[in-house]
Amino acid sequence: MRKPGPKTKSEIELRRHQVNCRLTSAELAVVDSRRGAISRAAWLRTAALQRPPRIIPKINREAWAYLAQVAGGLTYLVEVAKVGGRPSFDPAMLTELRKAIAELRRQLIGVSDET
Secondary structure: OOOOOOOOOOOOOOOOOOOOOOOOOHHHHHHHHHOOOOOHHHHHHHHOOOOOOOOOHHHHHHHHHHHHHHHHHHHHHHHHHHHHOOOOEEEEEEHHHHHHHHHHHHHHOOOOOOO
């Protein structure tokens, strides 16, 4: 029986070779600004192999989290409707949900509500 933990990599997947390079402070600053939360080594490896990792902008992550809340509200309403019940929610909830969806759509295209 195998011990719990990371899966053992095959011979082809093992990283046995090390490549060192020196960077100026300016070059390091560029790498750090582009890599996000990914380690320097992982970012340089993927960038060198022309597969740079996706860095998801903060606003998109926030919009995604907001969308999860909206989706939860919609899922609740759909499930209640499926069983033929009457949802027990504040009537203002639908209005709030519509506003939330409209705001999310504005955020995704970069338009604020104040314009």
